[in-house]
Amino acid sequence: RCLSDWSSDVCSSDLCFLFTGRLMKVKRVEWLLKAFHRVHREFANAKLVIAGSGPEAGNLTSLANAESMDEVTFLGHVELGQVGKYYEAADVFVLPSADIWGLVVNEAMCFDLPVLCASSVGAADDLVVTGENGFVFEEGDEPGFGEACRRLLQDADARRRMGAASGDRIQKFTLREAMKAVKAALVEATKAAGPSQASQNYNTTRHTAI
Numbered sequence: 001r002c003l004s005d006w007s008s009d010v011c012s013s014d015l016c017f018l019f020t021g022r023l024m025k026v027k028r029v030e031w032l033l034k035a036f037h038r039v040h041r042e043f044a045n046a047k048l049v050i051a052g053s054g055p056e057a058g059n060l061t062s063l064a065n066a067e068s069m070d071e072v073t074f075l076g077h078v079e080l081g082q083v084g085k086y087y088e089a090a091d092v093f094v095l096p097s098a099d100i101w102g103l104v105v106n107e108a109m110c111f112d113l114p115v116l117c118a119s120s121v122g123a124a125d126d127l128v129v130t131g132e133n134g135f136v137f138e139e140g141d142e143p144g145f146g147e148a149c150r151r152l153l154q155d156a157d158a159r160r161r162m163g164a165a166s167g168d169r170i171q172k173f174t175l176r177e178a179m180k181a182v183k184a185a186l187v188e189a190t191k192a193a194g195p196s197q198a199s200q201n202y203n204t205t206r207h208t209a210i
Helices: 029-042 057-066 080-089 103-110 142-154 156-173 175-209
Strands: 015-020 046-051 072-076 092-095 115-118 134-137
Touching (some): 015 029, 015 103, 015 142, 029 046, 029 057, 029 142, 046 080, 057 072, 080 103, 103 115, 103 156, 134 142
Parallel strands (some): 015 046, 046 072, 092 115, 115 134
16 A cells, blocks of 8 residues: 555555554553564565654654664654544554553554554453454563564465454444443343342432432
Protein backbone atom coordinates (compact mmCIF):
# COMPACT_ATOMS: atom_id res chain seq x y z
CA ARG A 1 0.00 0.00 0.00
CA CYS A 2 1.38 3.39 -0.92
CA LEU A 3 2.12 5.58 2.09
CA SER A 4 3.75 8.44 0.23
CA ASP A 5 1.78 10.95 2.31
CA TRP A 6 3.52 9.65 5.44
CA SER A 7 7.09 9.72 4.20
CA SER A 8 8.86 9.64 0.87
CA ASP A 9 10.81 6.63 2.19
CA VAL A 10 7.69 4.55 2.85
CA CYS A 11 6.16 3.03 -0.27
CA SER A 12 3.98 0.19 -1.45
CA SER A 13 6.81 -2.35 -1.31
CA ASP A 14 7.17 -1.89 2.46
CA LEU A 15 5.23 -3.54 5.27
CA CYS A 16 4.19 -0.97 7.84
CA PHE A 17 3.69 -1.59 11.54
CA LEU A 18 1.65 1.20 13.11
CA PHE A 19 1.69 2.48 16.69
CA THR A 20 -0.81 5.13 17.74
CA GLY A 21 -0.92 6.72 21.16
CA ARG A 22 0.52 9.19 23.61
CA LEU A 23 4.31 9.16 23.70
CA MET A 24 4.98 8.53 27.38
CA LYS A 25 7.06 5.98 29.29
CA VAL A 26 4.15 3.65 30.09
CA LYS A 27 3.65 3.14 26.35
CA ARG A 28 7.12 1.53 26.10
CA VAL A 29 7.80 3.07 22.70
CA GLU A 30 11.55 3.22 23.39
CA TRP A 31 11.51 -0.57 23.85
CA LEU A 32 9.51 -0.89 20.63
CA LEU A 33 12.02 1.17 18.65
CA LYS A 34 14.95 -0.97 19.81
CA ALA A 35 13.15 -4.30 19.33
CA PHE A 36 11.85 -3.33 15.89
CA HIS A 37 15.29 -2.10 14.83
CA ARG A 38 16.58 -5.65 15.26
CA VAL A 39 13.68 -6.97 13.18
CA HIS A 40 14.50 -4.44 10.47
CA ARG A 41 18.04 -5.79 10.21
CA GLU A 42 16.53 -9.04 8.98
CA PHE A 43 13.64 -7.54 6.99
CA ALA A 44 14.67 -4.37 5.17
CA ASN A 45 11.09 -3.74 4.02
CA ALA A 46 9.75 -3.62 7.58
CA LYS A 47 8.80 -0.08 8.58
CA LEU A 48 7.50 1.35 11.85
CA VAL A 49 5.21 4.37 11.89
CA ILE A 50 4.65 6.22 15.18
CA ALA A 51 1.52 8.39 15.32
CA GLY A 52 1.23 10.56 18.40
CA SER A 53 2.91 13.17 20.55
CA GLY A 54 3.81 13.47 24.20
CA PRO A 55 6.56 14.13 26.75
CA GLU A 56 8.81 11.37 25.37
CA ALA A 57 8.70 12.59 21.75
CA GLY A 58 12.05 14.39 21.93
CA ASN A 59 13.86 11.47 23.56
CA LEU A 60 12.43 9.01 21.05
CA THR A 61 13.35 11.01 17.97
CA SER A 62 16.85 11.57 19.40
CA LEU A 63 17.22 7.82 19.93
CA ALA A 64 16.06 7.06 16.41
CA ASN A 65 18.52 9.56 14.96
CA ALA A 66 21.41 8.40 17.13
CA GLU A 67 20.85 4.73 16.22
CA SER A 68 20.20 5.44 12.52
CA MET A 69 16.70 3.99 12.72
CA ASP A 70 15.80 4.96 9.18
CA GLU A 71 12.90 2.48 9.23
CA VAL A 72 11.01 4.64 11.74
CA THR A 73 8.67 7.47 10.76
CA PHE A 74 7.32 9.88 13.38
CA LEU A 75 4.07 11.54 12.38
CA GLY A 76 3.67 13.66 15.49
CA HIS A 77 0.22 14.66 16.68
CA VAL A 78 -2.56 13.38 14.43
CA GLU A 79 -6.01 14.94 14.53
CA LEU A 80 -8.78 12.54 15.45
CA GLY A 81 -10.44 12.95 12.08
CA GLN A 82 -7.23 11.94 10.30
CA VAL A 83 -6.34 8.81 12.29
CA GLY A 84 -8.46 6.52 10.14
CA LYS A 85 -6.35 6.94 7.02
CA TYR A 86 -3.27 5.72 8.87
CA TYR A 87 -5.05 2.61 10.07
CA GLU A 88 -6.21 2.02 6.50
CA ALA A 89 -2.68 2.33 5.15
CA ALA A 90 -0.97 0.13 7.76
CA ASP A 91 -0.36 -3.62 7.52
CA VAL A 92 -0.04 -4.48 11.23
CA PHE A 93 -0.95 -2.66 14.43
CA VAL A 94 1.49 -2.89 17.34
CA LEU A 95 1.08 -1.94 21.01
CA PRO A 96 3.82 -2.81 23.54
CA SER A 97 2.46 -0.75 26.44
CA ALA A 98 1.02 -1.39 29.89
CA ASP A 99 -2.51 -0.07 29.39
CA ILE A 100 -5.55 -0.74 31.58
CA TRP A 101 -7.36 -1.46 28.32
CA GLY A 102 -5.88 0.06 25.16
CA LEU A 103 -8.80 1.38 23.09
CA VAL A 104 -6.52 1.75 20.08
CA VAL A 105 -6.66 -2.04 19.75
CA ASN A 106 -10.42 -1.78 19.18
CA GLU A 107 -9.81 0.95 16.61
CA ALA A 108 -7.20 -1.07 14.72
CA MET A 109 -9.46 -4.13 14.62
CA CYS A 110 -12.26 -2.02 13.13
CA PHE A 111 -9.87 -1.42 10.22
CA ASP A 112 -9.21 -5.16 9.76
CA LEU A 113 -5.64 -5.06 11.04
CA PRO A 114 -3.80 -7.98 12.64
CA VAL A 115 -2.76 -6.93 16.15
CA LEU A 116 0.60 -7.47 17.80
CA CYS A 117 0.44 -6.48 21.46
CA ALA A 118 2.03 -7.10 24.84
CA SER A 119 0.33 -9.22 27.48
CA SER A 120 0.35 -6.08 29.69
CA VAL A 121 -2.29 -4.50 27.44
CA GLY A 122 -5.66 -4.96 29.13
CA ALA A 123 -7.47 -5.58 25.87
CA ALA A 124 -5.19 -8.47 24.95
CA ASP A 125 -7.11 -11.07 26.97
CA ASP A 126 -10.46 -10.31 25.34
CA LEU A 127 -9.62 -9.05 21.88
CA VAL A 128 -6.43 -10.72 20.63
CA VAL A 129 -6.20 -14.47 20.09
CA THR A 130 -2.68 -15.57 19.17
CA GLY A 131 -2.64 -17.14 15.73
CA GLU A 132 -6.21 -16.06 14.99
CA ASN A 133 -6.19 -12.26 14.67
CA GLY A 134 -2.65 -11.48 15.75
CA PHE A 135 -0.13 -12.30 18.46
CA VAL A 136 0.25 -11.55 22.16
CA PHE A 137 3.83 -11.48 23.45
CA GLU A 138 4.94 -11.26 27.06
CA GLU A 139 5.81 -7.73 28.16
CA GLY A 140 9.47 -7.09 27.37
CA ASP A 141 9.91 -10.40 25.52
CA GLU A 142 12.00 -9.28 22.58
CA PRO A 143 12.51 -12.77 21.08
CA GLY A 144 8.77 -13.40 21.25
CA PHE A 145 8.06 -10.05 19.65
CA GLY A 146 10.62 -10.71 16.93
CA GLU A 147 9.18 -14.13 16.11
CA ALA A 148 5.66 -12.70 15.84
CA CYS A 149 6.97 -9.99 13.50
CA ARG A 150 8.70 -12.61 11.35
CA ARG A 151 5.54 -14.65 10.97
CA LEU A 152 3.56 -11.60 9.93
CA LEU A 153 6.26 -10.32 7.59
CA GLN A 154 6.79 -13.64 5.85
CA ASP A 155 3.17 -14.68 5.34
CA ALA A 156 0.90 -12.31 3.39
CA ASP A 157 -2.00 -14.78 3.53
CA ALA A 158 -1.73 -14.94 7.32
CA ARG A 159 -1.79 -11.13 7.53
CA ARG A 160 -4.94 -10.98 5.44
CA ARG A 161 -6.60 -13.82 7.33
CA MET A 162 -5.77 -12.34 10.73
CA GLY A 163 -6.88 -8.89 9.63
CA ALA A 164 -10.24 -10.23 8.51
CA ALA A 165 -10.54 -12.13 11.80
CA SER A 166 -9.94 -8.87 13.69
CA GLY A 167 -12.80 -7.23 11.81
CA ASP A 168 -15.11 -10.16 12.57
CA ARG A 169 -14.10 -10.41 16.22
CA ILE A 170 -14.57 -6.73 17.06
CA GLN A 171 -18.20 -6.96 15.92
CA LYS A 172 -18.87 -8.98 19.07
CA PHE A 173 -17.76 -6.08 21.25
CA THR A 174 -20.44 -3.52 20.39
CA LEU A 175 -22.69 -1.82 22.97
CA ARG A 176 -25.62 -3.93 21.80
CA GLU A 177 -23.68 -7.16 22.31
CA ALA A 178 -22.50 -5.97 25.73
CA MET A 179 -26.11 -5.28 26.78
CA LYS A 180 -27.12 -8.78 25.65
CA ALA A 181 -24.30 -10.29 27.71
CA VAL A 182 -25.27 -8.32 30.83
CA LYS A 183 -28.91 -9.36 30.46
CA ALA A 184 -27.95 -13.02 30.02
CA ALA A 185 -25.72 -12.86 33.10
CA LEU A 186 -28.52 -11.36 35.19
CA VAL A 187 -30.95 -14.04 34.04
CA GLU A 188 -28.48 -16.80 34.95
CA ALA A 189 -27.76 -15.21 38.34
CA THR A 190 -31.48 -15.02 39.09
CA LYS A 191 -31.98 -18.68 38.16
CA ALA A 192 -29.06 -19.75 40.33
CA ALA A 193 -30.29 -17.75 43.33
CA GLY A 194 -33.82 -19.09 43.12
CA PRO A 195 -37.10 -17.11 43.41
CA SER A 196 -36.91 -16.42 47.15
CA GLN A 197 -33.27 -15.30 47.09
CA ALA A 198 -33.85 -13.18 44.00
CA SER A 199 -36.81 -11.48 45.72
CA GLN A 200 -34.73 -10.92 48.86
CA ASN A 201 -31.89 -9.42 46.84
CA TYR A 202 -34.35 -7.13 45.07
CA ASN A 203 -35.93 -5.94 48.34
CA THR A 204 -32.52 -5.41 49.95
CA THR A 205 -31.38 -3.37 46.95
CA ARG A 206 -34.65 -1.41 46.91
CA HIS A 207 -34.52 -0.52 50.62
CA THR A 208 -30.86 0.40 50.39
CA ALA A 209 -31.60 2.69 47.47
CA ILE A 210 -34.47 4.33 49.37
